[in-house]
Amino acid sequence: MMKKAITVLMAASLLALSAMPALAAEDTGTITDTGTITDTGSMVDSGAARGGVTLRTRRTAAIVEGDTAWVALSWTAARADATDFKVVAQTRSPGVIVSYPTNTDSYSSLMDNNTLSAGEIDFTSLRVSVPYGSRNVRLSITATWTQSGQSQKQAFTVTIPVARFTGNDIAQASKYAGSVSVSDPAWLEVEWTGLAPLLSDVEITVNGPRGATITYPADRAFTSLYYNNSLEDGETDVARFLVDATSLAPGSYSFKVEVSYTKAGKASSTIGEFAFEVTG
Amino acid sequence: MAIVVAFIAAACGGGGDGVAPEVALEARWQCDVQRQTFDDLGALDAELNVRLANSGLTRVDYDAFKEELGASAELRNQVADEYETYCLS
Structure with missing residues (x-):
């Protein structure tokens, strides 16, 4: 009964609104x-x-x-x-x-x-x-x-x-860079995820264990990201570098990887650590 | 037309609970879309698709409803009423 009464009341309201289109139209001017x-x-x-x-x-x-x-x-x-x-x-x-x-x-x-x-x-x-x-x-x-x-x-x-953006600008997206044999150099890779809206001019340098030789693409002094040299928020990209481990014994090792970038025109950097394996 | 709708609403026990799912979805979508940003228009479309799925509707259902909306002042009024109830309360 109550539901019926409410329904009839709503129907009456609908009739009233339909009779006053000008009021309904003007109402949009006062809604806050x-x-x-x-x-x-x-x-x-x-x-x-x-x-x-x-x-x-x-x-x-x-x-x-x-x-x-x-x-x-x-x-x-x-x-x-x-x-x-x-x-x-x-x-x-x-x-x-x-x-x-x-x-x-x-x-x-x-x-x-x-x-x-x-x-x-x-x-x-x-x-x-x-x-x-x-x-x-x-x-x-x-x-x-x-x-x-x-x-x-x-x-x-x-x-x-x-x-305003607050928080870390970038995060390490992987912890393992790959494996390289003692006899053949190999390309290893590290992943990073952008957290800030935009990081530009991304450059990555790798500091490996003594005995590991690191070479960057095009013989540059650094490597950058695969897709381009910037990271947007939520974007994960990969950076690659060539590792020659002929002077290392088989085993587990790690790199220190520094990512430098600019944000809002200011230079900044962060360091991550990645593990890699040298195989016999 | 309004009299017919009113009688149908009364006969069917229509009311707040009786809002058609398409009407409710459209009203809430039109409200909520203003309250968020999107990385691209694909993300906006994806958001709508999620809402449709959650309402048990398909894109075909929605497209048909939008066409009906363009042709029916009464339907547009229903959406507007639901919009004001949801968005401005």
Whole structure:
């Protein structure tokens, strides 16, 4: 009985809302959320009578300094369908780069198509690169669309919070470099995982046991990573070096491996230890 | 249309528990997608696929729902209501 009563009450509410479409549309202008979605009430509406669109996202999820990530902006169209919906973004934050999906290249549209139906909620995505040392980023968003046969354009502002990176920059991803015979040199390898958003100019040097001869690719004074000389957060890459162990007796040994890199333009390094085997 | 929906809701005992899974999924997805960042658009897609799987839906189901959403103001209202209940509370 209670469930039935509640159901009837909800049905009545639905009837009431359906009778007042103007109220439902205007309601999007006063919604406030204490979380990441905030409407400060400063939206520019092209006019409830003509339609317009509402940007629901005024503050995106945070991007860690030094990182590149995609963020989503949520939209709703009022009263009439908004077709050919496009969004471009600009910023004055130094070093911040905004880019778009490859299929649209110079703008972003909605995830499934370029139409925001009246009352529909959908999002556009932007790729944002935030250099180290950035503060919160302000994006100036320009949305264009066609609604009720008229071309529309509206400007909005979105904030991207920037989080500071804390913790270790890099971690040893393996403990064993491989084995080498006393009679033949062999390429051994060590793995590292980036933890900071971006580490650049990675160079690796190996300090082996007395009697082991280390040679680096292209006869350089160091080796670097296989894929390139940088590490992004969560990326694991491998570095290789040639070991000549002809002067060593068979057994277990270890290397000290130093990884140097730059982060936010500053040089830094860390040292790891890797085991290897010399076989007879 | 609203009267028909209201009677159906009343007859079927629809209410907070009676929100269709696609409606609930869409509302929560549209809310949550703003609250996280993604390494690439593939990761965004993967996140949606996980949600679909957890809801017992396929991508085909979702695509059909999105098409229906574009054609039905009532369905869009349901998503909007669920969105506001989930996202702004």
